[in-house]
Amino acid sequence: MARQLNYHDMHAVFTRFREIEPEPQGELHHVNAYTLLVAVALSAQATDAGVNKATGPLFARVDHPQKMLDLGEEALTEAIRTIGLYRNKARNVMKLSRILVEQYGGEVPSSRAALQSLPGVGRKTANVVLNMWFRQPAQAVDTHIFRIGNRTGIAPGRDVDVVERAIEDNVPAEFQLHAHHWLILHGRYICTARKPRCAVCPIFEWCQYEEKTQ
Structure with a gap:
């Protein structure tokens, strides 16, 4: 050391x-705080390039947690199947999307604690979102x-x-x-x-x- x-x-x-x-700039493609959150969550044990390839078509259709819920887990799973651990990640994305709709009015919270309470969101993911979207020095x-x-x-x-x-x-x-x-x-x-x-x-x-x- x-x-x-x-x-x-x-x-x-x-x-x-x-x-x-x-x-x-970060290399994960996104259009708003929600798609950034999803992209970072999907990037665990995967490359940014691989995530971007899968999320390009996905985010063209889905840019809000309610739209993700409307899409459904089966369709999401198929959309991200080229990403490692895609089945578990799809389940987590659906769960966090429902929480965002039901508890946060569809908005991504700017609190680390709130972000980390979401399924599949650890400290690193929370810090990326806080830094890239909310401009916090995380x-x-x-x-x-x-x-x-x-x-x-x-x-x-x-x-x-x-x-x-x-x-x-x-x-x-x-x-x-x-x-x-x-x-x-x-x-x-x-x-x-x-x-x-x-x-x-x-x-x-x-x-x-x-x-x-x-």
Whole structure:
């Protein structure tokens, strides 16, 4: 586990990320808070590209929890069958859609606790929705961010909760809103799991990774 970067280096790292991509965007396609929630819930143990392929036709017809209930579980299951764990995910989407209609007037709540009470919605999913739709500086720690946090020294920690707190505690406030997107993109395209592309890494000079290549 790398040592925690100091404030000066953290500021330099995220300044560099911002210079490269001032307004980073999530890669899951959606049209509103509800479709974002569904897309993120479907993305567990699946790629964003795979989810987008399935939800493109789905979201063209279904963009509200009541429409999902009208569609029915059987049709939803068929629509997302290319996504891993699709049967269980379809059941959860139907359940959360009913709760949204019956308890929240069809609207997606902006509370982490309320989001996490929905079937199939964990802390990471809730944080993505809070960040991307409600513009809250919530940090959704996935496998990329966990790896990057520990490898670089940006947010070292032995589990996702510790890494999440490390980001919240150590990333300068001006970068909090976009921090998790910058880290995800860095993990997907530069600091990859098996063979990090250190030769083209924009934060090479601050990275604490002992095995980084020259």
